[in-house]
Amino acid sequence: MVVLALSDRTRGSVLVTGVGGVIGRHVAQEYARAGWKVRGVSRRHGEGAGWEHLPVDLLDAEATQSAFRAAAETTHLAFGAYIEKPTTQELSDVNVALLRHTLNGLHVVGAPLRHVTLYQGGKAYGAHLGYFNTPAKESDPRLIQPNFYYDQEDLLRQVAQERGFELTVLRPEGVVGYAVGNPMNLLMVIAVYAAISRALGQPLRFPGTVAAYDALYQVTDADLLARATMWAGSEPAAAGEIFNVTNGDQFRWRQLWPALARHFGMDYAEPQQVLLAEAMPLHRGVWEKLVEQYGLVRTPFEDIAGWDFGDFLFRSEFDRVDPAGSSPGHREGGRQG
Known part of the structure; x- marks a missing residue:
C-alpha cells in the first residue's frame, strides 16, 4: 500500500493545469493548504482560495510561454489539462500538444522543475474498449490500440530524461469531488x-x-488523489513510477x-x-x-x-477493478501500461 506521508523538504511552487476540473481544483486546494505557492492554469475559471489563476490557452505555444513568465519559479507540475475529441488520433494530437506546450513553456522561462505528476485512468488498461483483465495492475503490458495516455507518457519520460526532472503517473478511476465545467465528474x-x-x-x-x-x-475521492499527488512529488520512491489510486473498496x-x-x-x-x-x-x-x-x-x-x-x-458491463498502491517497478521507458 502507498502511505501518503508528506515532508516539508520539497516544498516549493506548484503549477496545476486544468485547475477548473475535478482533479485540478482539489490538487490546487491541497497544495495551498500545505503552504505552497500555487498557480492554477485554465482558460475560464478564475482565482481560487489560496492560489493564483493564470488564464492560458495551452494550445497556443507562444501565449503559454508568455503567461508562464509569472510562474518562472515553478518546481512541481500537476498536469490535469484535458480536451475531449471524437477520434483516437485527434485525442492524442490535442492532448499531447497541451503537455508539450506546458513543458516547453516552463523550460523557456527557466523554471527549476523538479517533478511532474501526470494523470491517466482506466483507458490505459483498455476500459474504453470493452472487457479488460481485472484486477488491472500497473505492470500490465500496453495494448496494441493507440492511446493518448501512452503518447503523453512517452513524451514526458523523454523530456524528463533530457531536462533532469522526475515524474510519477497516477491512475485514478471515476474521480468524484465538487467541480463544474468538467466532462469527467x-x-x-x-x-x-x-x-x-x-x-x-x-x-x-x-x-x-x-x-x-x-x-x-470503484471510484477515487478527489481529495485522496490530491494527497497522492503531493506524496508523489515529495517521495523519492515514487520517481518514475506508475500507481493506481482508488478508494480501495x-x-x-x-x-x-x-x-x-x-x-x-x-x-x-x-x-x-x-x-x-x-x-x-x-x-x-x-x-x-x-x-x-x-x-x-x-x-x-x-x-x-x-x-x-x-x-x-453506466453502460460498462464488466468489472472495473484496479488495485491501488501496487509495488514499484514500472520504470522501463514507460512500456508497462
Whole structure:
C-alpha cells in the first residue's frame, strides 16, 4: 500500500493545469493548504482560495510561454489539462500538444522543475474498449490500440530524461469531488440527475444497463488523489513510477443505488435504460427553477454535468477493478501500461 506521508523538504511552487476540473481544483486546494505557492492554469475559471489563476490557452505555444513568465519559479507540475475529441488520433494530437506546450513553456522561462505528476485512468488498461483483465495492475503490458495516455507518457519520460526532472503517473478511476465545467465528474452526473428526477416527482432509477448495474466498480475521492499527488512529488520512491489510486473498496451499483435514493429522500425503482445525453438537456428548465428556488450559483447548464461520461460508465458491463498502491517497478521507458 502507498502511505501518503508528506515532508516539508520539497516544498516549493506548484503549477496545476486544468485547475477548473475535478482533479485540478482539489490538487490546487491541497497544495495551498500545505503552504505552497500555487498557480492554477485554465482558460475560464478564475482565482481560487489560496492560489493564483493564470488564464492560458495551452494550445497556443507562444501565449503559454508568455503567461508562464509569472510562474518562472515553478518546481512541481500537476498536469490535469484535458480536451475531449471524437477520434483516437485527434485525442492524442490535442492532448499531447497541451503537455508539450506546458513543458516547453516552463523550460523557456527557466523554471527549476523538479517533478511532474501526470494523470491517466482506466483507458490505459483498455476500459474504453470493452472487457479488460481485472484486477488491472500497473505492470500490465500496453495494448496494441493507440492511446493518448501512452503518447503523453512517452513524451514526458523523454523530456524528463533530457531536462533532469522526475515524474510519477497516477491512475485514478471515476474521480468524484465538487467541480463544474468538467466532462469527467461522476459525482455531478449523479447529483444533478437525482435532483431533476426528484423535482419531476420520479423515483431514482439507474439509467444504465442491467449488466452494468451488477458489475463491480470503484471510484477515487478527489481529495485522496490530491494527497497522492503531493506524496508523489515529495517521495523519492515514487520517481518514475506508475500507481493506481482508488478508494480501495469495490461496489455494485445495485448495492449503492437504493442508498443514493435514501440520501436524496427519494423513492427507488428498478433500472431503466435512458441515454442521459439525450434526456437531460430537455430538462434544463427544471434545473433553472431549482437554481432559482434554492439560490444556487448560476452556472451554464452544459457545465454542470458531463452526461456522455455518465452514459459511458453506466453502460460498462464488466468489472472495473484496479488495485491501488501496487509495488514499484514500472520504470522501463514507460512500456508497462
